[in-house]
Amino acid sequence: MTVRQLPLPDLVRECVRLGVPGVGLWREPVREYGVEAAAALVRDAGLAVTTLCRGGFFTTDGWEAENRAAIEEAAALGTDTLILVSGGLPPGSRDLPAARARIADAIGALAPYARAHGVRLAIEPLHPMYAADRCAISTLDQALAVAELFPPDEVGVVVDTYHLWWDDRAPAAVSRAGAAARIHSVQLADWTTPLPAGVLTGRGQLGTGAIDFSAWCALVADAGYDGPIEVELFNDELWARDGVEVLEETAEAFLRV
Amino acid sequence: MTVRQLPLPDLVRECVRLGVPGVGLWREPVREYGVEAAAALVRDAGLAVTTLCRGGFFTTDGWEAENRAAIEEAAALGTDTLILVSGGLPPGSRDLPAARARIADAIGALAPYARAHGVRLAIEPLHPMYAADRCAISTLDQALAVAELFPPDEVGVVVDTYHLWWDDRAPAAVSRAGAAARIHSVQLADWTTPLPAGVLTGRGQLGTGAIDFSAWCALVADAGYDGPIEVELFNDELWARDGVEVLEETAEAFLRV
Numbered sequence: 001m002t003v004r005q006l007p008l009p010d011l012v013r014e015c016v017r018l019g020v021p022g023v024g025l026w027r028e029p030v031r032e033y034g035v036e037a038a039a040a041l042v043r044d045a046g047l048a049v050t051t052l053c054r055g056g057f058f059t060t061d062g063w064e065a066e067n068r069a070a071i072e073e074a075a076a077l078g079t080d081t082l083i084l085v086s087g088g089l090p091p092g093s094r095d096l097p098a099a100r101a102r103i104a105d106a107i108g109a110l111a112p113y114a115r116a117h118g119v120r121l122a123i124e125p126l127h128p129m130y131a132a133d134r135c136a137i138s139t140l141d142q143a144l145a146v147a148e149l150f151p152p153d154e155v156g157v158v159v160d161t162y163h164l165w166w167d168d169r170a171p172a173a174v175s176r177a178g179a180a181a182r183i184h185s186v187q188l189a190d191w192t193t194p195l196p197a198g199v200l201t202g203r204g205q206l207g208t209g210a211i212d213f214s215a216w217c218a219l220v221a222d223a224g225y226d227g228p229i230e231v232e233l234f235n236d237e238l239w240a241r242d243g244v245e246v247l248e249e250t251a252e253a254f255l256r257v
Numbered sequence: 258m259t260v261r262q263l264p265l266p267d268l269v270r271e272c273v274r275l276g277v278p279g280v281g282l283w284r285e286p287v288r289e290y291g292v293e294a295a296a297a298l299v300r301d302a303g304l305a306v307t308t309l310c311r312g313g314f315f316t317t318d319g320w321e322a323e324n325r326a327a328i329e330e331a332a333a334l335g336t337d338t339l340i341l342v343s344g345g346l347p348p349g350s351r352d353l354p355a356a357r358a359r360i361a362d363a364i365g366a367l368a369p370y371a372r373a374h375g376v377r378l379a380i381e382p383l384h385p386m387y388a389a390d391r392c393a394i395s396t397l398d399q400a401l402a403v404a405e406l407f408p409p410d411e412v413g414v415v416v417d418t419y420h421l422w423w424d425d426r427a428p429a430a431v432s433r434a435g436a437a438a439r440i441h442s443v444q445l446a447d448w449t450t451p452l453p454a455g456v457l458t459g460r461g462q463l464g465t466g467a468i469d470f471s472a473w474c475a476l477v478a479d480a481g482y483d484g485p486i487e488v489e490l491f492n493d494e495l496w497a498r499d500g501v502e503v504l505e506e507t508a509e510a511f512l513r514v
Contacts, residue, residue: 089467094467094468094469095469096423096425097425100425127386128384128385128386128423128424129384129385129452129456131422131423131467132423132448132450133450133451138424138425139425165353166353166385166388166389166395167395168353168357168396191389193389194390194455194456195386195454195456196454197452197453198451198452199386199452199456209389210346210351210388210389211351212351212352
């Protein structure tokens with residue numbers, strides 16, 4: 001998504017050229033290219049699919065069929081991790097605890113299907129500014145409370161610096177999640193202000209904002225996480241530029257921070 | 258601030274006409290009108306000044322003189338409560354814990370001066386989306402942790418629904434704050450999406466968004482709070498309209514929710 005302007009074959013070619021060993025994919029471009037064709041493309045290049053984004057939106061109609069399809073796509077792509085963005089308040093509701101309960105129920109309903117496909121469900125807490133319309137799971141503590149209802153190889157959490165950086169309770173939650181082998185994905189994006197309208201597409205290039213990435217990377221490493229670290233930027237300015245250039249710049253920024 | 262388009266004399270006249278018994282004032286319009294003149298205007302109308310907004314911004318240069326002036330103005334206006342918006346990261350810093358420590362130190366330095374003027378300092382936790390650039394105190398738990406370093410009649414907290422509605426830990430913190438007589442102010446605004454660019458001026462009219470106000474009002478009442486409840490909307494659309502009409506509408510919405 002960081003370089004969504006790049007067609008899938010270009011993305012794969014440039015990752016290989018730059019020595020980027022894996023890539024997190026999003027469902028829409030994968031389905032557009034064809035799931036089997038995308039799987040072959042990435043596999044033949046020797047690239048790992050680190051995660052598939054995303055399942056979730058459990059508070060909207062049709063969630064079950066959508067999420068079963070996402071699990072099948074993850075399995076076909078050869079990734080063991082499906083990222084979940086859980087959904088906000090149902091239309092007309094003002095009841096966040098009820099939305100959270102509904103999310104936990106939906107994950108419980110999906111977990112056996114995911115396990116049967118060799119796919120782990122990774123609950124991503126989103127920044128509290130998305131609680132109403134995108135994800136009622138706003139903190140790592142909340143995500144862990146749901147994940148802990150299930151075995152760690154079935155349901156875990158995503159540690160994304162953009163969503164968690166402000167939270168003084170997050171470091172302890174990272175340690176707890178790591179000790180239980182529940183950190184299924186780590187994602188980096190920087191916090192820059194002012195936020196754009198709609199607050200979706202203002203994630204900053206690494207090193208340009210408020211987040212101390214060396215502290216966050218040390219935190220997840222100390223918690224025992226040794227899996228891939230993704231860079232996930234939604235940024236109108238980066239999307240408007242040449243994708244290869246942005247990918248090179250992002251790889252450099254990653255090493256620098 | 259909800260009707261900042263109304264000059265102070267119009268605001269006072271309309272509050273009296275509508276039976277609104279008190280008003281929270283902001284420093285800028287008060288200073289423009291003259292502090293003593295504003296104090297006389299409100300006093301002669303029989304209106305209470307519920308709070309003065311705002312002191313704080315402790316992570317920027319010149320905070321001490323600014324905050325002493327704000328304390329003096331609060332005393333002159335006859336309000337016992339100065340709202341504090343504590344400030345974000347200092348320029349170039351990525352260290353939120355250091356910013357929070359600096360805020361606690363600054364409040365400690367100010368508290369005796371405030372007490373001598375009969376003014377309580379009320380720490381307002383702001384939504385986490387303001388942590389970098391406006392207020393490093395993002396949760397009621399964090400605000401309480403600072404307030405609890407001081408006596409409750411010196412330093413307390415603000416419960417503002419806009420900033421806290423998403424937080425599953427806030428209800429317990431409200432109860433704890435109420436039991437210790439540390440709730441110094443309660444403010445209402447609704448959460449509506451999409452957020453506008455800069456995320457400052459999108460606070461919704463009561464009843465138009467995601468927040469359950471009857472639950473929040475019951476929560477503060479159950480915690481023992483029986484002080485004034487302010488409505489504080491920053492909203493470009495409301496500011497562009499006739500101020501008297503917006504004030505009437507807000508008073509109606511307040512009673513309705």
